[in-house]
Amino acid sequence: MTGLRRSPAAEAVVVGTAPPFDPELGAALAALGDASRERLTPENLTAQRERDAASRPRPTAAELRADGRFAVEELSVPGAEGSPDVTLVYARPADATGILPVLYYMHGGGMMMGNAWSVLPKILRDWSAPLGLAVVSVEYRLAPETPYPGPLDDCHAGLRWTVGHADELGIDGERLIIGGKSAGGGLAAALTLLNRDRGGPMPIGQLLQCPMLDDRLDTPSARQMSGVGLWDRSSTAVAWQAYLGDRYGLPDLPPYAAPARATDLSGLPPAYIDVGSAETFRDENVAYAHAIWCAGGDAELHVWPGAFHGFDSVAPAAALTREARHARTRWLGRVLARSRRG
Template sequence: MDPAQPSPARSGPTPGAVPPFDSELRAALTVPGDGPWEPITPDNLAAVLERDRATRSRPALAELGADGLFDVAELRAPGPPGAPEVTLVSARPAGTAGPLPVLYYMHGGGMVMGNAPSVLPKLLRDWALPLGLAVVSVEYRLAPGTRYPGPLEDCYAGLVWLAAHAAGLRLDAERVVIGGKSAGGGLAAALALLTRDRGGPVPIGQLLLCPMLDDRGRTFSSHQMAGVDTWDRTSNATAWQALLGERYGAPDLPPYAAPARATDLSGLPPAYIDVGSAETFRDEGVAYADALWRAGGRAELHVWPGAFHGFDSLAPLAALTRDAHEARTRWLRRILGVPEAG
């Protein structure tokens, strides 16, 4: 195989019918400018990344503060050996004095796009205020400029530094949930494995939202949703190739690169995993939850009917999005021990 080309045509099932999209979610895909989605390929990757840098919001710290509603700071942690410092964007409800629980979050973007500040407005609105927690978003280096293990090592270095300096930052190092969406969900799963095996900080939970876990592209759903999902197997293969380079698809790829490769899922923090029934990552998310259960672990799994990849971002007011938000919030309350308001 030419290492410069992804391999979406690897042997696998030949699906027939495709799960229908939820009607509200399907309507969001018809909004002008929201689709159809052009798959990401090695040929258009550079142009896609340039467009992302030019158009994706990168809110300033003052903007994230929401007119004094949040205290926001940009923190710098020592990077992995030989690498630059890691930037962490920290935000908490203003006026909170005591040590707060932390959601240590990794943004999505297929390992090749996105930035730390852009995800904070939603996280702060959804969870920082109602749950009284701090959110720390990691600015990890992106592929293809930085290949594995660089992005994951950035996330690990930031977590180690944060745990060591928690008291001075008025954070509770004993109540840290690691989480992320899509590529960030895959990084969170990998970080849980890495910190377990290195004896690093111990998170109390892992929040894995439509996580990107498997580089091999062999699942039924990855074939079933080809050319249909907003993130399909062609885009996925291109992103994994950008991250892994010549190691893409290697039989000895470590689980820290692609958590679905893990054979030992024991001793991991409780997980929340959700995927859509009509998305590429459906089957790898379900399989990861099952593997956690088989290893004696705790996992809460949700498969949202008719949901495509990233449905909650594209249809924030849909009933299914509201249901997903409520389920995620209930899990965070239980894990963090935050009582219901009122």
């Protein structure tokens, strides 16, 4: 494929066949049939968007309120200079009192799909309610219509507004966690780097679920998992090309565009990184955690055995999904407990 490169280090690694799927997850994947084998291309993007929207219908604010269990509000806030306003979806447990910590979250979808609403039911159920956590989900503009840095600018502008209006939102801007999944995890990592370097709001933690970090696509897992699972190297290449536009393939790409390009990961908040052993992002995620440790930082890394990209959405009741969900919740609880005032 045009634009794919291999580093000397990657060439030196002997890459075998793909790791086996966890039996329970493999059965769930097989049940998807042909849909699990279709790869993203520029030509089928419109159809893929329609299929994604149908499989993850966007809930209304009334549905997210879940019979009054949550307070939910859609906000329109100023974007970056010269950019349109950014939509934020703000939610918190309706019975929570006082100032709450906040999770600032970016949805997945390869930078080209997804929305700020569809991710919220699980976040509210798994994290907001049990942890007393407010959530702000960002509706960033999508590629290829809006390439880098537009989506990151939207996330940055929304974050600055959220922290600047913490008092009226009833949140603690100093107990902020930045998080995201897949492409949203990459945005979360990039936003954390950007805040460090620009002196912006610094989170107490970064929650990176199978983040999309490396545009170079030359890791052993990227090659090993080609054609395997829901999302592979070819789909990732389409996503990076759409997101980076004319910058795709440049040797001096900034780390805010692709966090794996960062050479300095010092001074970052604790990170939670999880990924499957049988997915294309495995090695770039492991390398990112390793780089944080080498810089003297704190990273909790989970590589779920036999898991493919998006396994927890495909098989929500699987044992491995339950274990992964509990591990994320425990990490969030520990980070929040350490940050508690008084």
